[in-house]
Amino acid sequence: MAAELSMVVPSTGSPVVVELGPGTGSVTDAIAARLPAGGRHLAVEVDIDLVTHLRRTRPRVETLYGDASNLVVLLDSVGVDRVDAVVCALPWSLIGATKQREILDQIAGVIVPGGAVSALAYPHAQWLPGARGFRGALGGMFDEVVRGPVVWRNAPPAVVYTCRRSASRALSR
Numbered sequence: 001m002a003a004e005l006s007m008v009v010p011s012t013g014s015p016v017v018v019e020l021g022p023g024t025g026s027v028t029d030a031i032a033a034r035l036p037a038g039g040r041h042l043a044v045e046v047d048i049d050l051v052t053h054l055r056r057t058r059p060r061v062e063t064l065y066g067d068a069s070n071l072v073v074l075l076d077s078v079g080v081d082r083v084d085a086v087v088c089a090l091p092w093s094l095i096g097a098t099k100q101r102e103i104l105d106q107i108a109g110v111i112v113p114g115g116a117v118s119a120l121a122y123p124h125a126q127w128l129p130g131a132r133g134f135r136g137a138l139g140g141m142f143d144e145v146v147r148g149p150v151v152w153r154n155a156p157p158a159v160v161y162t163c164r165r166s167a168s169r170a171l172s173r
């Protein structure tokens, strides 16, 4: 699953990549393995213990402590206002519709034209209101939303949405 999520990371050039919800770092490592030497990897995590863990174990990753709904401000604090790819391992089905929209607005505010966003989702949770709303929110935010096949080897089985062409730079700032 980590490999599928990180496919949006450009493998050449000097891309800026943002990871939302790095947790203990399994997706972080897949992104780092794909990122070219000139790239920049920023990770936004809301759990301070995980932030401490990531900073200690993955010093090359710029781990930012905060909420993904404050993405623009967090990135601004390290001099970043445009990113080439966003990898999301957030628990979308547990995040309310308003906050989902806030996070997606923040992503739309920084993703470059031609950039890509990947997001993890769980088929077993697809009937939860949060999951159904999230799929609709992606469709409203991006011109192209592709749902990948179920990755059965993941526990629990999961899918990756890959999104391109932000329909609007929705953020008002």
Ligand SMILES: C[S@@+](CC[C@H](N)C(=O)[O-])C[C@H]1O[C@@H](n2cnc3c(N)ncnc32)[C@H](O)[C@@H]1O
Pocket (backbone or CB within 6 Å): 020, 021, 022, 023, 024, 025, 026, 027, 028, 044, 045, 046, 047, 050, 066, 067, 068, 069, 089, 090, 091
């Ligand atoms: C499903 S876990 C990620 C799993 C991760 N790939 C790993 O290897 O551990 C989701 C992560 O998102 C973080 N998270 C949840 N809501 C968040 C938010 N609003 N902003 C930033 N991080 C958030 C959680 O603290 C958690 O670490």
